Amino acid sequence: MHVCTIIAKNYVAAARVLAESFHAHNPGGTCSVLVIDGHVDAAAEPFEVVTIPQLGIERFERMAALYTVLELATAVKPWLLRHLLAQNGTERVVYLDPDIQVFDSLQEVDELLREHHLVINPHLTEPMPRDSLRPSETDILIAGAYNLGFVGLAAGRETDEMLDWWSERLESDCVVAPERGLFVDQRWMDFAPGLVPDLFVLRDPGYNVAYWNLPTRRVRREGERYTANGSPLRFFHFSGYDPERPEELSRHQNRVRLSQEPALREICDAYRDALFAHGHAEASQWPYAYDRLANDFPMDKIARGVYRRALSAGQLRRGLFDARGSREFVAYLTAPADAGGDAGVNRYLHELWRSRPDLRDAFPNLDGPDGARYASWAAVSGRVEVPIAAQLLAGHADGLAGSAAGVNVVGYFKAVLGVGEHARQLVSALESQDIPVAPINLLAARARQDADGPKEQPPRYPVNLVCVNADVFADFANDVGADFFDGRHTIGYWAWEVNKLPERLVAAFDYVDEVWVGSRHTAEALMPASPVPVFRLPQPLSLPDVEPPSREQLELPDGRLFLFSFDYNSVFDRKNPLAVIAAFRRAFAPGGGASLVVKCISSEYHPQEHERLLEASSEHPDVHILDRYLSSAERDGLVAACDCYVSLHRAEGFGYTLAEAMWLRKPVIATGYSGNLDYMTPANSYLVDYQLVAVDEGRDPYPPDAEWAEPNIEGAAAAMREVFDRPEEARARGERAGQDIRRTHSPQAAGRVMAQRLQRIAAGYPLSRRTRLPSSFDVDRISSRVEAGPSRRARSRLGGPQRAARKAVLRLMKPYTAHQQMIDRELVRSMGTVDQKLSALLSTLGDARSKLDVLGAHVAAADDRLDDLSGQVDELRTEQREASRFLASFGLADQPPERAALALEDYPEAPERPWTPEWVEAHRAYVSRALDDPALLMRFKRAQPLPPGFGVGYDERVIEFPWTLTRDLSGRLLDAGSTLNHPHVLMRVRPRVDELHIVTLSPEDKAYPFLDVSYLFEDLRSLPVADSTYDCAVSISTLEHVGMDTTHFGLARESAADPDAELAGALHELRRVLKPGGALYITVPFGVEEDFGWMRQFSAEGLKRLVAAFGPATEVSETFYRYEPSGWQQCEAAEAAASRYRDHIADPEPAADRAVAARAVACVQLRK
Template sequence: MAHHPDGEFFTLVIDGRSEDRRLHGLGAVLLVEDLPLTPEVRSEMAMMYDVMEFATALKPAALLHLHHLGALTATYLDPDIRVYADLRDVFESAASAGMALTPHMLRPYPDDDLRLQPSDVMHSGMYNLGFLSTGPAAIRFLAWWCERLKTDAVVDLQQALFTDQRWMDWSTSFERPAILHDPGLNVAYWNLHERRVVEVEGGFEVNGGPLRFFHFSGYDPLTPWLLSKHMLDRPRPLLSEMPGLRTLADAYGAELVEQRHTELRTKRYRLDRLPDGSLLNPYERRLYRDAVLGRDARIGAPPDLVAEPYGLRPWLDEPLPAREGLPPITRTEFALWRTRPDLVAAFPEPFGAHAESFASWLLHDPHSPSHARPRPLGMPRHSDAGLSRAGWSVAAYARAELGVGGAGRRVAKLVAHSGIPSELVGYTGTSLSRQAHAPWRAVADRARYNHTILCVNADQTPSAIHDLGLPKANGALVGYWFWELESFPAHYRRAMDMVDEIWVSSEFNRRSISELSDTPVRLVPLPMRAPSPPTALRRQDLGLPEDRFVFLVNFDYLSVMKRKNPLGALRAYLAAFGPDDGACLVIKSINGEYRRGERERVRLAATGRPDVVLLEDYVTASEMAAMIEVSDAYVSLHRSEGYGLNIADAFALGTPVIATAYSGNMDFCDSGNTLLVPASKVPVGPGAEPYDATSPWAEPDLDVASSHMRRLFDDRSIGEDLVARGRERAAHFSAERLGNELRPVLLDLMMGTMR
């Protein structure tokens, strides 16, 4: 409106009510009943579509309405578009050609694995319909498009449907729209590989010309380090590498906050619920759509929602016809089955041979994905005449460079020190981490012994048991598990029933899992590093500054960055030191390429501080140990740890530790060997999957952490005292001592399975 004061502005509120017409700042407010759609069609569309589908499905009807009001041109703009310059020539193109469109991009994508990919555009359509300008000559096409979108504005990639957009690909065959190639139009995350946004006096330019409008699709002012949520963890445009774009996004985010967007967006979509107040699920919407289209005779005809506005829920809850003697299922239950490939595979005939088993599944937990493939609680015991019974196979991510892989290798060392014959068996599973670690002993491809310790977590236990053919005949099967919250997820019960015992590394884990498990849970601590000669590697070999006091943080992005909390350590450091104080924070990470959005957040937080060093590549195990050894302090401001391998390594390698006083590390951390950071309990919150957002974990006190950092820097004798006590503690957890303690446990398990 600022750039076109002579134009008229309309806002369509798709779940609006009559009182919404009085809303200010939106121009003229339109409601769905204003559009050229019958009441029956409006009701059907509102029920079959989710919020995004419904909004896009109404687009041609809204444009037709404006032309019926006499508009020479009617232009649609997504609500996440911001206009920066005059668009009069765009409107003139639409008036002349009938339609004006902007392609998603003007140049091909680079040949890489980052988002977007050509396949994304082929799924979503060649033209981005966050913007569309039309003239009177477009009415014929708009009418055809409007008809298609009455039922076919769904997201169904298998049917080549993506809301309203794929249909626009037909426009160049039916009409002759103006295809706009100005790079300043509809700039967005999907075309920044070809467009460079720079800040200039008085505004912004794109490729040397004015920025006309920017499409902030997927931008969230609460996650300002990420340009769009739609790029997931593989964003191609990175704000840390594009200062002009970052300035643009920050300014837009500030405007959103000023306009109370973060508050207003929490208001629920009114059409998510039926008139009776019940929630309408996505699979119920799909079933209703198929009923409207008459695509499945088993469903039957839907109710007339104009005549029966309260009729949809009773219809959905109504049992479908079933054979005599078999339990019936409702339309809602059938809708769930149809949209879940795992349920279709588990219960191919829900109205016949599998009716009872499907009904049983529904009764137990109709929404839990952990029970999507019901299997016997115990796995069949495989026989293998060639096995040697008198020994243990430790199956682990033997070569993987990740925490649970390191834990598995330590368990193998622990069992070896028990004196009982054993081996290390390699397992890869779905691990994305580099498989380049050279274990301390040979790695077997298959288990030779009857008895197995499976060092994969509960979520991977069923698939690992299947892949490795476990448990063996008359053999014991132990699961060595980690978990990082006080409550263990109930959907892992099935994995619990597959093992004879569950072993854990910390009392924190033992309490968490024991509360849920009928399977015995045993505390079996991990061995810490044995004393070794000082490393021959120097700081310069490892990328560390030689002339500064180095605080080291180390984490894996695949281990949930929010839990590891490197940003907390960074904030504490920045509060304690200026860039010229003589200190340095080194943040060592791996697998950031799989979590590019989170990595971007860390990079942006470190911008402008040369004393913060980001090391983002893999190093060998010996190099990582050397990095801990030559640093002046190791910092772990975690929100929760199942154990704390890096903290334990710092103890053994003689490096002072600052750590959160919470979770698994408290089995070996105390106020004598660690500068402990107190913490308060807070909910996990969003963005930390697979952890339940409502569960508690710790929020370390960053003021105390900052004070600890400064004390270590100012008084080196504090660190010397911590190192001495830390090494004493590490010696208590030697592989020799723990192996001797484990020997009778292993023998008892072996004898128990042979009785």
């Protein structure tokens, strides 16, 4: 029997599991695997490897450009089946998707193929439940009647004709396009019963068991085998299963819960273990070859759509995956579109607009005023949301390379130091964008000079990029002289670690036109002191692939290895190695199976600190000190050999060693503070809590009144234990870390941002405003010359007679020469006065020039802002003219801008039945009316009684929205839970705040990015946001769902073991991201404490626990509202304590008192 499958190389672990399970139950069978995007070593695999060239697909490269990986892997299926059937002796072949595991013999299929040319399997053999869960029968209709994860073919004329027909269609129409009635290869097979008369539909419930048919198939373990509806389980299809999320059966469904199906859970857990045992952690990170062009341009679905249209129009003919084809395609993408081209809309942006109904609704007229608005949205919001590659927003094909003539990069290129690596990586980043570079090497004291750096060149470009920190920049400037700066724009690339810059370093700004830094933390420290612009750019990073050395080579014991590296010259107390040792000692007893290596250099210059380190390490036999320089290969090998990197720093400007460990896909434990938060999140690393403390005296070069972090040793020890006890989870987090940092900090990613800034420098203003001032004349030298009189006379050639004649003449001239000398002295005195005035004038002019430098830099930065503002003014004028149409698109009434406050009685009761379209529309109008009523809002603001009959038949939103809008909303606002995401609410909130960020678990049905609302699809319990980011946050009717079962909301997440702990984690995160003094506004259902599975109601005690979980608060205020048959009313806590929540999920029928959901709500204000 012969089976086959198709993979991209990053799916090889699944193919291994499939092949081995097939061979285990079908001895003597063969398994072939087609790898569509690279090479795997067939000799090391349990299957035969088939390559694309063997199939003879004439237009394969075009298909690779047209299709996503899913589409391409399914499109080549008929070519693979034809190839295998053409081999000598192969009469029958069965295709299985790679995410299948075989559990029993498939001989029955082989026997069926002796009698039929085609064997297929339907998605459904019984009706599906109509329970509003996924998938529905409609979903299956869209996907196709038959699942093509399994198909069997027998050789013959009918089969050949069917494969010819199928391959012709799949060459260009194997797409995921349900709106066109297409779903890869499957929908085409709906024609199979008509095209292949000799067809067999396999209905046995033991075949192709998967999420779509499990609602009607009961999987059980019976002895040593599994059954489905009593039939032997032949193979299980793990479609949509993610081994990184083992609690979920499939991302495509929310109906079946593994916690309620022990046999399924057992099958999935075993499959997960098999995947990891066969290399899933490594292979899943391998990039797909056809996701990027030769110039590293990302081929997303939008770019593929443009390519499809270009092919149809005959506008592109050559392949895309060589250098020339890549260059030409990016040029084609960035050319002006037919619609909106004059406003900056290129072909890529136009295809994006065509593909998204929300964008078409928001910007309907690209040739009119919407074109510029849409281009602005793409540049501001779209570039992050989609995301959109920088080249596509720059407006020309070759990225931003060449926008500046070149850069002189100054740095310690030969030094074995972090600052030296910093400079070397900057050169790599610039060269990745084809920007010419002239490296200029400096010698670093107290450092080895044998690093592999670029060849030095003389400075010849108009921009200087100087990787010399502020504390030694003046010395550097004096060494190189004024000529280095004259006529050039100078950028200082500086590192700084604590949150305040000492006054003595401010003078370094005098030498630069702007400053670049590698983290937000450093930028926030420098900006208050800087008279020139400060720009944060991603610090470039790259490491070669490293083969970890053996423990024997490292002279280290076996077991789990934790690592920390530092340089004594980088301030011992800041690097904080003693905390790492203390945490390790707390986490592991001697001989507990773990070791800690502390690798250090420069101890010879810091003997006292080194003695402290040795003393601390001597108290635990598993702590090892490695005190010597390593080559770059040895250093990288040491990181590759460790199981976890640990840094309990007090502050980092960027954190090179942490980032390098993440690049090598190592889990990292680190203080959750300072520059490392630019790339570390709770999802990709282990962040340790801390307290801010004063730096204090004796920590030069840092000012004693600055602050840094004191990491929590207990928390760090707990993180070490977690890594030790759960190695698979730690490895998965390390894999995520490697993926994240390569995406954001690779030389290409950082280089693109640098190129953008260099383009602005070249285009925005003169490269340098620094010219030398003239010096004054030397009055002292002139005065001494006058006092000395005439110079010594020359020897006379005529002897005595000539000397006598000269004396006579001089005697006659003496009155005149005396008078002349008096005049000369007076001139010298006058020149002295002039010189003093000129020196004062030159000093004043020098100060003015310095101020002009600063002003010029600010003007240059202001130019950029003015460009944006002028565009915004034009947009506002256009939007003002089209306000009625814009508001109507949201379903909002077109009302005059000024109107009298509504009467308090002007609030009608709700329609009888909640959640109907009529009720929803009435609810929208009711809330809009309330939010526009100043008299009503004043009652919410002052916690006064509400008008009688307010909110009869409406849910708690009629209370929560007005209460929230009467809070102090300003600055940067976080909506934790996406409750504000309604147009009639957003239109009233968004103008009050500078930025609005909405966090929700999954995308909403509607989004409003064109209102400058940013969306973050993350969990509140683990926000990838830096500390102290938001001025305020709101969480409206959200916290009651944290840690609860979210299946009702279409998310397959079951209740946590300890929901209160999950809630505390969410509140801790919300507090963390608030700025000091920032406020969190919460509303939750209040009354009798109840747990409905999908949400909970808080009692007075539960509310106290919630407030306590937030942590110390400078202000706590609580307001309560209760629902009665006569409507909502403000009340005391005791009056609402007996309120019971109406579970509208369990009982959708209207309640007698017309309550919709909560019958009481607590509105809480907490200030950090």
